[in-house]
Amino acid sequence: MALEITSARPDPALFDLPWSIPLEDWPDDHLAALPRGISRHIVRFVKLSGGVLAVKEIKADIAAREYAMLRALGRLDLPCVTPLAVVTGRVDANGQPLDACLITRHLQFSLPYRALYSQSLRPDTAARLIDALAVLLVTLHLDGFWWGDVSLSNTLFRRDAGAFAAYLVDAETGEMHPRLSDGQREHDLDIARVNIAGELMDLQAGGYLEEHTDPVDTATEIVRRYHSLWSELTGVERFETGDRWRVDERIRRLNALGFDVGELAMSTDIGGTTIQIQPKVVDSGHHSRRLLRLTGLDVEENQARRLLNDLDSFRAATDRLAEDEAVVAHDWLVNVYEPTVRAVPRELRGKLEAAEVFHEVLEHRWYLSERAGRDLPLADTIADYVRTVLPAKPDEQAVLGIDTRAMPVLGAVELPTVDTN
Numbered sequence: 001m002a003l004e005i006t007s008a009r010p011d012p013a014l015f016d017l018p019w020s021i022p023l024e025d026w027p028d029d030h031l032a033a034l035p036r037g038i039s040r041h042i043v044r045f046v047k048l049s050g051g052v053l054a055v056k057e058i059k060a061d062i063a064a065r066e067y068a069m070l071r072a073l074g075r076l077d078l079p080c081v082t083p084l085a086v087v088t089g090r091v092d093a094n095g096q097p098l099d100a101c102l103i104t105r106h107l108q109f110s111l112p113y114r115a116l117y118s119q120s121l122r123p124d125t126a127a128r129l130i131d132a133l134a135v136l137l138v139t140l141h142l143d144g145f146w147w148g149d150v151s152l153s154n155t156l157f158r159r160d161a162g163a164f165a166a167y168l169v170d171a172e173t174g175e176m177h178p179r180l181s182d183g184q185r186e187h188d189l190d191i192a193r194v195n196i197a198g199e200l201m202d203l204q205a206g207g208y209l210e211e212h213t214d215p216v217d218t219a220t221e222i223v224r225r226y227h228s229l230w231s232e233l234t235g236v237e238r239f240e241t242g243d244r245w246r247v248d249e250r251i252r253r254l255n256a257l258g259f260d261v262g263e264l265a266m267s268t269d270i271g272g273t274t275i276q277i278q279p280k281v282v283d284s285g286h287h288s289r290r291l292l293r294l295t296g297l298d299v300e301e302n303q304a305r306r307l308l309n310d311l312d313s314f315r316a317a318t319d320r321l322a323e324d325e326a327v328v329a330h331d332w333l334v335n336v337y338e339p340t341v342r343a344v345p346r347e348l349r350g351k352l353e354a355a356e357v358f359h360e361v362l363e364h365r366w367y368l369s370e371r372a373g374r375d376l377p378l379a380d381t382i383a384d385y386v387r388t389v390l391p392a393k394p395d396e397q398a399v400l401g402i403d404t405r406a407m408p409v410l411g412a413v414e415l416p417t418v419d420t421n
Contacts, residue, residue, distance in 0.1 A: 006064070007085035007103075008071070013049050014103070019090045022098060023057040032106075045106060052106040053084060058172070060088045060100035066172040067102055073171065076143050079136055080168040081107050081156070107167055110156035113199070116164075117208040130196070130218060132157060132166035134225035137188065138233065140168065146184050148173030151195035189226060193219045245369030245376075247316070248362070251309050294329035295337070299355040306359045307337070336378065343382045348390050361385050 005014055018026055023042045032045040032052045042057045058066075063086045070083040082105040090098035113129055133155055140147060147154075147168070154170035177184070200215035209215070232253055287304035291297050299307065314332045315321055340361050341354045352360070365381040 002089050003087070004089045005085050005087050006067070009084065011049055011084075014085060014087070017046065017048070017055075019087060019101075020092055020098075022092070023055060023101065054081070054104045054106050056102045056104075057099045058102060060086075062172050063088070063100040063102040066170075066174075069171040069174050069176070070104065072176055073140075073145065073168065073174075078140060078143060078145070078168070079166065080171065081105065104169075107156050107158070107169075110158050110167060112156060113152040114203070114208075116157060117203055127218065127221065128164055129157060129166075130222045131225055132164040133192070133196075134222050134229060136166035136168065137192065137222075137226055138229045141180050141185050141188070141230075142233065144177040144179055146175045146177060146180055147171075147188050148175065148191065149195070150188050150192035152199045153195070185230075189223050192222050196222060245366055245374075247313050248309070248366050249370070251313075252366075294326055295333045297333075297337075297355065303355040303359055306362060307355065310336070310362055340378065340382055344386060344390065348386065351390055357390070360389065364389060 003015075003019055007014070017030060021027075023044055026044055026046075030046055032047045044055050046053045046055050056063075067083045067086045070080055073080045074082060083102070084105055085103040087101040087103065090100065092098055116129070129152065133150070133152065136155065137147070137150060149170065149172075154168065156167045156169045157164045158167070197215050197219035200209060200213070200218055203209040204213075204215055232250075287308055288299060291299065291304040291308055294311070295307075297304075297307070311329060311332050314336060315323075315325075315328050318328075320328050337358055340358050344351075344357060351357075361378075361382055364385045365376060365378065368381060368384065369376050
């Protein structure tokens with residue numbers, strides 16, 4: 001039997017690993033000292049070519065299937081480990097066959113849940129991990145992936161600004177479908193609830209779980225969190241023409257749940273307008289890079305996200321979704337953003353930087369529109385903001401060390417007469 005290594009990106013150094021030895025007996029000089037989670041299979045972390053690989057010993061047909069499944073998930077840009085190779089045809093020194101191995105790249109800065117609980121963490125760790133796993137499950141289900149073995153053990157976690165981001169690490173039971181039925185999604189949730197309760201009970205028995213945490217209640221929480229996310233991400237909302245503030249409200253709820261709006265699809269019928277928003281996973285700095293490319297505005301990431309949300313709403317509200325994005329962005333810059341910034345009187349320009357002013361105007365517009373139950377014109381919002389909000393702000397120039405009032409003005413102070421709803 002000849003050793004075979006199947007890989008989309010083969011590394012010749014893979015042949016140097018001791019494939020004739022059962023994985024659990026591999027010598028320490030090949031292994032990397034990283035925390036391992038619980039697995040029904042033998043798993044080892046291996047140092048190779050300056051990196052770290054995860055090697056799992058399983059049957060050849062299962063290894064090939066999981067390798068193909070992980071590659072499919074990767075092509076969809078879903079949060080999962082990256083498959084590297086499948087090794088088959090292994091035999092020991094006596095010529096006896098050994099199980100195949102699936103090789104994946106180690107996810108840097110990630111930890112299994114048991115390693116997280118062994119550290120000194122905030123008291124709500126369990127809830128935050130459940131939140132991260134619920135987000136992962138919703139993301140996978142949106143693309144038609146049925147997991148079949150949802151658990152904390154089959155997930156890796158990365159720290160993410162006080163929360164956690166979850167990544168699928170075991171896909172051997174998974175299935176891809178064009179679209180999941182409600183029954184398939186609920187089946188995954190039932191599996192998750194049972195597995196997570198058992199895992200948390202195990203931690204409780206070992207003294208790692210916070211005293212106030214109930215394993216069953218915490219495991220059940222994933223169902224509530226999942227349904228909340230699923231409803232926000234897939235629900236269709238109807239509203240009357242002119243209620244643009246409700247689009248902003250929907251985007252706000254999605255942002256609060258940790259999702260960015262990657263696509264805003266709107267259609268008009270006799271009864272009004274239908275909105276459906278789908279999430280899109282984006283890299284750090286995505287918003288500021290996109291805004292800079294479209295408008296030349298160089299702002300902070302959160303400011304960029306807020307400005308881009310308004311730009312996308314502007315495209316939908318003006319029925320220009322089919323037009324070139326750069327052309328619409330220029331019109332938004334000239335007719336919405338710049339007039340808003342220019343509307344600030346010269347004596348108040350030391351209060352906030354331009355992008356922050358625009359962000360606050362959008363916040364103020366949303367507040368006023370919600371209170372009025374209808375969209376308010378941008379010009380009215382700016383006038384109210386300049387009169388009632390901005391004067392009470394401290395002068396930011398004292399922090400910046402520059403006189404912002406001396407900065408060049410973009411143009412005339414007058415607002416455009418066109419309503420920019």
